[in-house]
Amino acid sequence: MDSRTIISVAVGGFLGGITRYELGFLLGNNGVLCANLIGSFLLSFITYYFIDRKPLATWLNAGIGTGFIGAFTTFSSLITTIIKLESQDLIASIAYFLVSSLGGLTLALLGFVLARKYGRHQQND
Template identity: 50%
Template sequence: MKLTNLLSVAFFAFIGGNLRYLIGQALGLVGTLSVNLGGCFLLAFLTYYLFDRRHVPSWLTTGLGTGLIGAFTTFSTFSLELGKLLLAHAWGVASAYFVLSSVGGLTLVWLGYLLAQRLRGLNR
């Protein structure tokens, strides 16, 4: 493991984690949904557009992907919030939250991929 990659992950994770905290405090459940969906789009876009290019240094791709987006998104909070909704017998909200997170996440990954492919086609 390179020290530059480790430092990059730490730096970007600090930013991503704090952004998630602030959004979560302001928006609660909607905040978790928003950061997870936004992270799905952003990681797919960066993976297929920026990270796939040879001239991008590994410390930057590792820092942005693992650090920023990894700390920004949160599967554990999603699971905990979903569990709380189920324990509270909020079946409708729990179902909507699960479907929006799962289907929405996959849809946004696909849209991030499509945007990356379109931009790559324009830049060739």
């Protein structure tokens, strides 16, 4: 791995973590949910549009996907929030888990579909 990739992932990770933290600060428990849902869409879209088409350098793709989005989304914060909610309200905890899981999958699918559709449209022009 070259130094550009390492630096790109480190900078992306820093920015992604700070962005998630600020979103959590502004929205509380909903900040983690929003970060994970947005991240699901972005990672899918970026993977199937930018990375497949290769308009960006490999080191930049790693910084965006692995660094920024990897730090922006977080499984540990999801689990922590679910456990915290479970101690207060079991139904809210289950709903949060379902919205996170099904919403994440739905938005990842939407990102995939839009990336493929937009990518084909660009190739036909």
